[in-house]
Amino acid sequence: MPVPLYEAKAEFFRMLGHPVRIRVLELLQDGPKPVRDLLAEIEVEPSNLSQQLAVLRRSGIVTATRTGSTVVYKLAGGDVAELLAAARRILSELLAGRQDLLHELRRTDVPR
Numbered sequence: 297m298p299v300p301l302y303e304a305k306a307e308f309f310r311m312l313g314h315p316v317r318i319r320v321l322e323l324l325q326d327g328p329k330p331v332r333d334l335l336a337e338i339e340v341e342p343s344n345l346s347q348q349l350a351v352l353r354r355s356g357i358v359t360a361t362r363t364g365s366t367v368v369y370k371l372a373g374g375d376v377a378e379l380l381a382a383a384r385r386i387l388s389e390l391l392a393g394r395q396d397l398l399h400e401l402r403r404t405d406v407p408r
Contacts, residue, residue: 311355316340316348318380320369324358325377328370 299307312318319338323329335345349369352358357376358369371377 308355311351311357314348314351316344317352320345320348320352321357321371321376321380324369324371325380328368330366330368332366334369 312321316338320334323334323337331342331345331349334349335342338345340348349358349360353360353369357372359372360367360369362368
């Protein structure tokens with residue numbers, strides 16, 4: 297029995313549900329990067345980064361190529377950058393809405 301599309305989408309978003317994975321994807325938007333550069337930018341233990349890169353690689357969202365001892369990662373497609381940009385827009389709208397609510401609460405707050 298095939299997996300319903302909504303379940304596949306939920307699994308996709310679960311795969312994205314880790315801050316290190318999101319940061320890796322953000323960094324790879326600028327082009328391929330060796331693991332050492334990712335480590336320098338993200339500041340996590342090498343084993344943690346390796347684990348998160350493996351999840352991204354298994355999902356097919358990134359690809360890896362090895363040249364000697366250097367492993368370089370890149371985004372598998374351009375749609376990932378679009379997804380991250382959409383997430384940024386959505387978060388901006390949500391946070392702006394919260395700022396408006398906070399402003400309204402402060403404006404109407406009457407000292408007792």
